Structure formats: C-alpha cells, structure tokens
Amino acid sequence: MFKFDRKKILIVGAGLAGSTIGRVLAENNFKVMIIDKRNHIAGNVFDFINNNNERIHKYGPHLLHCRKNSEALKFLSRFTKWVKYEHKVRALLQNGKTTPLPINKSTLEDVFNRFFKDENETREFLESIRNKELIPTNTDEFFESSVGNTLSDLFFRPYTRKMWGLEPKDLNISVGSRLPVRTNNDDRYFNDEFQALPEKGYSEMVENMLDHKNIQINLNTSYFKGMEENYYHSFLSIPIDEFFNFKFGKLPYRSIIFEEKLENGFDFDAPVINFTDNSPFTRKTQWNLFPNSYNFEGKFKTVTYERPCSMQVNPGEYYYPVQTKESNITYSKYVKLSKQESSLTFIGRTGLFKYIDMIPAVEIHMRIAKKFLQGIDISK
Ligand SMILES: Cc1cc2nc3c(=O)[nH]c(=O)nc-3n(C[C@H](O)[C@H](O)[C@H](O)COP(=O)(O)OP(=O)(O)OC[C@H]3O[C@@H](n4cnc5c(N)ncnc54)[C@H](O)[C@@H]3O)c2cc1C
Numbered sequence: 610m611f612k613f614d615r616k617k618i619l620i621v622g623a624g625l626a627g628s629t630i631g632r633v634l635a636e637n638n639f640k641v642m643i644i645d646k647r648n649h650i651a652g653n654v655f656d657f658i659n660n661n662n663e664r665i666h667k668y669g670p671h672l673l674h675c676r677k678n679s680e681a682l683k684f685l686s687r688f689t690k691w692v693k694y695e696h697k698v699r700a701l702l703q704n705g706k707t708t709p710l711p712i713n714k715s716t717l718e719d720v721f722n723r724f725f726k727d728e729n730e731t732r733e734f735l736e737s738i739r740n741k742e743l744i745p746t747n748t749d750e751f752f753e754s755s756v757g758n759t760l761s762d763l764f765f766r767p768y769t770r771k772m773w774g775l776e777p778k779d780l781n782i783s784v785g786s787r788l789p790v791r792t793n794n795d796d797r798y799f800n801d802e803f804q805a806l807p808e809k810g811y812s813e814m815v816e817n818m819l820d821h822k823n824i825q826i827n828l829n830t831s832y833f834k835g836m837e838e839n840y841y842h843s844f845l846s847i848p849i850d851e852f853f854n855f856k857f858g859k860l861p862y863r864s865i866i867f868e869e870k871l872e873n874g875f876d877f878d879a880p881v882i883n884f885t886d887n888s889p890f891t892r893k894t895q896w897n898l899f900p901n902s903y904n905f906e907g908k909f910k911t912v913t914y915e916r917p918c919s920m921q922v923n924p925g926e927y928y929y930p931v932q933t934k935e936s937n938i939t940y941s942k943y944v945k946l947s948k949q950e951s952s953l954t955f956i957g958r959t960g961l962f963k964y965i966d967m968i969p970a971v972e973i974h975m976r977i978a979k980k981f982l983q984g985i986d987i988s989k
Contacts, residue, residue, distance in 0.1 A: 617642065617839065621832040622846030624652020625970045626957035628818045629684070630844050633978035635823035642840070643819065644830040651815040652846075652957075653928075654967060663911050664810055664902040668928075669865065670881055670894045671811060672696040673967055674801035681971035682803060688817035691805035692901045696798040697879040700764060703886070707878045709796040710764065710885075711788045712756060720763065731792040748785030749777035755790055768885045772917050773863055773931060781932045806901045837953060842981065846957030848927060849943045857942040860962050861931040864923035866916045871909035890914045930962045954981075 618634055620627040623645040631641045649655050653668040674696070675682050699707035700716075708719040714731045718724055725731040738757035745751040748769060752761035769777045769785065777785060789800060797804070807814045819826060834852075837843035845852065850860045872895075880898040884890050894913045897905035920927070930936070940962040947955055956974060958965055965973065 616640070616841035619644070619837055619840040619843040620846075621645075621843070622652060622957055623647075623650040623815070623819070623826060623828075624846055624957055625654060625815070625967055626846045626960070626965075626974045627652070627844065628815050629971050629974040630956065630978045630981075631824055632818045632821060633975060634981070635821040637982055639823060641821075641824045642827065643824060644827045644832065646829070646831040648829050649812070650819060650826065650828070651812045654811040654815065656810045656812050658810075659911060661897075661907045661909070661911060662902070662904045663896040664899060665869075665896050665911060665913070666811070666894075667867075669867065669913075669915060670899075671967065672799070672804070673806065674799040674804045675968040676801065677803045679803070679968055679972070680975065681968045684971060684975060685807075685814065689807040689809065689814035692808050693804070694806045694900050695804045696881070697796055698798045698881045698883055698892075699877075699879040700883045700885045707882060710883055711790060711798065712760060712764065713791040713796055714794050715796065720760065728792045735790070735792060745782055747778050747782055748780040751782050751785040752777060764885045767887050768883065768891060771887070771889065772891055773929070774917070774919060775931065775933070779933055781934075781937075784932060806899060808901060810901060840952075842952050842954070844954050844956045844977075846960050847955075848959040849940070849947060849955045849962060852955070853943055853946055856946070857939050860940055860943075861933070861936050862920050862927045862959075863929040863931055864918050864920050864926045865928050866918055866923055868914045868916065870912050870914065872912045873909050876910075889916050891917055927959050929964055930958065932964075936962070 616639065618639045618641045620631050620641060620643045623643050627643055628650070631643050635641050654666070654671050655668065656664055656666045659665050672694070698710045700710045701707055702719065706719070708716045710716065714725055714728070717731060717734060723734070725734060735756070738759065739755055740753045740757060743750055743754040745754045749766070752765045765785070766777055769780070773780060773784070832845065832847055848860065850857070876898065877895045881892055881894050883892045892915050896902050896911050896913070947953065954977065955961060956977060957970070
C-alpha cells in the first residue's frame with residue numbers, strides 16, 4: 610500500500626492511454642487531473658453524431674477486435690455495451706469493380722480472372738506466384754515473399770508508398786506483416802473472435818471511463834514544462850522527442866488529412882474502400898454502413914476520404930509513427946534520457962513512439978497503472 614495515498618496525479622492526454630491509467634488510479638484513491646489540448650475527450654477514437662444521424666469517427670474509422678478473454682475487453686465492457694460488427698474492406702480495381710482485402714480466394718479469382726474449385730487449388734496457385742525462396746527482412750520483401758510481385762504491385766507497393774511516404778524496402782517488416790493472406794472465401798478484415806463497435810460510440814465509452822469522483826478533466830489545456838511540479842507523478846501522452854526539445858532529432862510521423870464529402874450514389878460494397886493505386890487517397894469510408902450509426906436519414910451520405918501527408922502539411926496531428934532502423938535508434942536515445950525523470954512516464958502512441966491498436970493500448974496502460982500501484986519501476 611502507498612503511504613502517499615491521495616497524492617495528485619497529472620495525466621496529459623484524454624485518449625485511451627490516459628483514460629485507462631486515469632480510471633485505474635482513480636479507483637485506487639488517487640486524485641487524477643487529466644488535461645487535453647483538444648476540445649474533446651477520447652483522443653483519436655473520438656466520434657460524434659452529425660446532422661444526418663451518421664456516427665462519424667473524427668480521426669478515421671476505428672474497428673475494435675481482440676480475443677474474447679482479453680483483459681482490456683473486460684475492462685472496456687464495464688463502460689459500454691457492444692454491437693457485433695465484423696469489418697469488411699474492399700479494394701477498388703482499375704476496371705471500377707471492387708475485390709476483397711485482405712487477399713482471399715475471390716481476390717485471386719478477380720485479379721487473375723480464374724476460378725479455383727477449392728482451398729487446395731487456391732493455395733497451390735498462391736504458392737506458384739509468391740517468392741518462396743525469399744526470407745523477408747523488410748516490408749517490400751515481406752510482400753514479395755507472401756503474395757509475389759503482381760499482387761504486391763497492385764495492392765501493396767503504391768498504397769504503402771503513399772501511406773508512409775517511403776519505399777516499402779525502407780520500412781520495418783512489422784509494418785507490412787499486419788494483413789493476413791487467405792485461401793478461403795473469408796472476407797473479414799480481421800481474424801479475431803471478438804469484433805464489435807461500442808453501442809453508443811467510443812466517445813460515450815470514454816466519457817463513462819472518466820466519470821469518477823477522483824477524476825477532473827480540463828480540456829483546451831496544453832501541457833507546458835513545469836506543470837508536473839505540483840503532482841506526485843505525471844503520465845504524458847505527448848511526443849517524447851518534443852518533451853526533450855528534439856535533442857536527438859525529430860521522430861518521424863505520418864499524418865492524415867480527412868476530407869468529408871456528401872454523396873448520393875449507390876452504397877459502397879463495404880463500409881471502407883481502399884484505393885491501392887497511385888492516387889493521393891488511401892481509402893474512403895461510408896459512415897451510415899456501420900451498425901452503430903442508427904437512424905440515418907437523408908439523401909446524401911457522408912463519405913470521408915483519407916489523404917496521408919507529412920507532418921509539415923498537418924502540424925501537430927501525429928498519427929502513425931514511422932518505424933525504421935534509424936527512428937528506432939533515435940527513440941531508444943529518448944527512452945534512455947526519460948529514465949532520469951523518475952516522476953514522469955511517457956505513455957500512448959506518441960510517448961511510446963509505437964502504433965498501438967485500441968485493445969493493446971488499453972492492455973499496455975492497464976499494466977503500466979498496475980505496476981505504478983505496486984511501486985514497481987515503470988520505466989522498465
Ligand atoms: C487513422 C487511425 C486509425 C486507427 N484505426 C484503428 C482501428 O481501426 N482499430 C484499433 O484498434 N485502433 C485504431 N487506431 C489506433 C487508436 O487510435 C489508438 O489505439 C489510440 O488512439 C491510442 O490512444 P492514445 O491515448 O495513445 O493516443 P490519442 O488517442 O492520440 O490521445 C492522445 C491525446 O493526447 C493529447 N495531447 C497530445 N499532446 C498534448 C499536449 N502537449 N497537451 C495536452 N494534450 C496533448 C491529444 O490531443 C490526444 O487527445 C487508429 C489510429 C489512427 C491514427
């Protein structure tokens with residue numbers, strides 16, 4: 610047990626990282642102050658209902674997926690009910706038709722204009738087009754070894770270049786290896802056994818997480834150095850390089866510009882359509898197709914187009930940490946420096962310089978909070 614019960618904690622960032630730590634500590638009698646520079650809670654999972662009764666995820670579509678027995682899911686389920694939803698994505702082909710992504714049996718049939726009678730035949734074909742000899746060391750090689758050059762050039766290489774602003778060969782293998790390749794007709798985007806959306810949206814879920822007598826929230830409040838002096842410990846979901854005045858250089862991020870349009874054409878073949886060609890957009894989302902976007906009325910449907918860009922084009926909007934050998938080395942220097950700050954812990958996507966899905970984000974930060982409660986050195 611802590612002797613310093615009721616000491617004050619500062620959390621910078623009301624995203625999932627900060628909100629998870631905030632809730633766990635509040636339930637353990639800490640007085641938690643959460644600040645966020647934005648005018649809303651929930652960070653990048655923030656969603657809202659627009660005038661058309663569509664639920665819009667302000668920072669791009671967020672799909673929750675995990676194991677059924679995930680501790681993070683159990684935790685989040687205290688704050689929301691779920692609507693079952695298995696996400697589907699289709700890629701737009703040059704002929705104007707769409708095909709399933711991740712690649713499955715139908716995708717191979719559509720692209721190569723062939724018919725496979727069963728999974729065995731599909732697998733044999735895939736084996737014949739992929740580069741089996743190659744042991745991949747980067748994202749480009751991963752593509753070639755798993756699906757071969759034709760499919761890599763069609764679905765992955767141009768998309769990866771515009772998404773990351775880098776050649777796939779310069780990206781860590783972990784970036785490319787997130788998508789499965791299937792030989793059956795499963796057209797779900799994720800394999801996970803639990804896939805759902807919060808019944809009343811992510812913002813309400815986070816609002817419920819933060820609804821605790823020991824939590825105070827100040828929005829429209831930016832962190833400044835020295836703020837932490839009045840607190841026993843501070844958890845910062847801010848860019849770690851910025852905190853140290855970019856001493857070892859800037860950590861690279863990719864940003865995204867979201868462009869909303871009202872459209873009145875046919876419904877998309879899936880809520881998300883990927884543009885895998887050289888056009889500037891990576892995907893478009895038709896919001897009323899998600900099952901927790903109830904009561905949509907109106908002729909025009911809101912569609913959001915995503916255009917990846919550099920941080921110079923969209924300052925302050927850090928979305929995807931760009932993982933390369935160099936950036937990982939730079940990050941490790943900042944981590945070493947941060948260990949000298951015993952009353953500060955860097956958290957979240959920008960504090961940890963790591964792309965983290967929602968469930969891992971909750972899991973990691975539940976763990977950090979528990980270690981803190983046990984008095985374990987959380988810098989390890
Ligand atoms: C485009 C996109 C799509 C995604 N899609 C999915 C998906 O489909 N499924 C999935 O599981 N995950 C998805 N994710 C990941 C998900 O968004 C993250 O898991 C989650 O946002 C992590 O929360 P966080 O608290 O680390 O960061 P954030 O949500 O970014 O929260 C950080 C908060 O800190 C605040 N802040 C930063 N600096 C300061 C400062 N100096 N002062 C005050 N406040 C500050 C920010 O305003 C922000 O609100 C996606 C991420 C992105 C970028």
